Amino acid sequence: AQSVAQPEDQVNVAEGNPLTVKCTYSVSGNPYLFWYVQYPNRGLQFLLKYITGDNLVKGSYGFEAEFNKSQTSFHLKKPSALVSDSALYFCAVRDMNNGAGTALIFGKGTTLSVSS
Amino acid sequence: GAGVSQSPSNKVTEKGKDVELRCDPISGHTALYWYRQSLGQGLEFLIYFQGNSAPDKSGLPSDRFSAERTGGSVSTLTIQRTQQEDSAVYLCASSSDRGIYNEQFFGPGTRLTVL
Numbered sequence: 001a002q003s004v005a006q007p008e009d010q011v012n013v014a015e016g017n018p019l020t021v022k023c024t025y026s027v028s029g030n031p032y033l034f035w036y037v038q039y040p041n042r043g044l045q046f047l048l049k050y051i052t053g054d055n056l057v058k059g060s061y062g063f064e065a066e067f068n069k070s071q072t073s074f075h076l077k078k079p080s081a082l083v084s085d086s087a088l089y090f091c092a093v094r095d096m097n098n099g100a101g102t103a104l105i106f107g108k109g110t111t112l113s114v115s116s
Numbered sequence: 117g118a119g120v121s122q123s124p125s126n127k128v129t130e131k132g133k134d135v136e137l138r139c140d141p142i143s144g145h146t147a148l149y150w151y152r153q154s155l156g157q158g159l160e161f162l163i164y165f166q167g168n169s170a171p172d173k174s175g176l177p178s179d180r181f182s183a184e185r186t187g188g189s190v191s192t193l194t195i196q197r198t199q200q201e202d203s204a205v206y207l208c209a210s211s212s213d214r215g216i217y218n219e220q221f222f223g224p225g226t227r228l229t230v231l
Contacts, residue, residue: 043222043223043225045222046219098164099149099161099172099175102147106158
């Protein structure tokens with residue numbers, strides 16, 4: 001079965017420090033992976049995606065993610081965290097069994113808290 | 117340009133009543149999705165529309181749920197005889213073409229509370 005796991009419910013980091021939000025996946029076939037961010041009372045905003053090509057993907061707001069096929073991971077990273085990065089982050093993988101292979105399976109989400 | 121819009125933003129209803137939730141996708145986007153976000157279940161896929169093709173309803177939790185998409189644009193999600201477990205945030209998303217490689221753009225959601 002296809003799935004996405006975000007092993008940490010919450011990540012705390014000080015402003016200016018690097019941050020990592022972890023994601024692992026399980027799919028059959030090639031994974032299409034996404035990161036979204038959700039601010040309070042707002043919908044999900046797209047950050048970045050991995051379809052194919054370079055394992056290091058750069059996205060919005062200075063975020064990047066590293067695709068690691070052998071570890072089936074797609075961790076979200078940022079070199080220097082900002083207080084405004086505090087939000088709920090979702091990792092997602094394309095669901096090949098639903099929505100004509102285009103629906104998303106989401107992880108449970110990780111709350112990122114950046115302190116000043 | 118305008119993003120995905122949803123209405124109402126909040127809906128409170130009594131158990132057993134029917135509700136309609138509306139989604140207006142980004143102009144030109146042919147793919148439209150409904151998801152449900154709840155505390156217990158996280159984010160779940162409900163239904164998918166692509167152009168004029170028959171929708172993929174495989175994620176709908178029961179036959180009380182239905183959705184339409186008129187003219188390839190606006191979509192309405194209808195929940196009949198609402199139950200307390202239907203309380204959740206209902207998110208709509210749209211994507212260009214078939215959406216396999218493209219990201220989905222989400223609306224702000226409709227928060228449904230069933231009393």
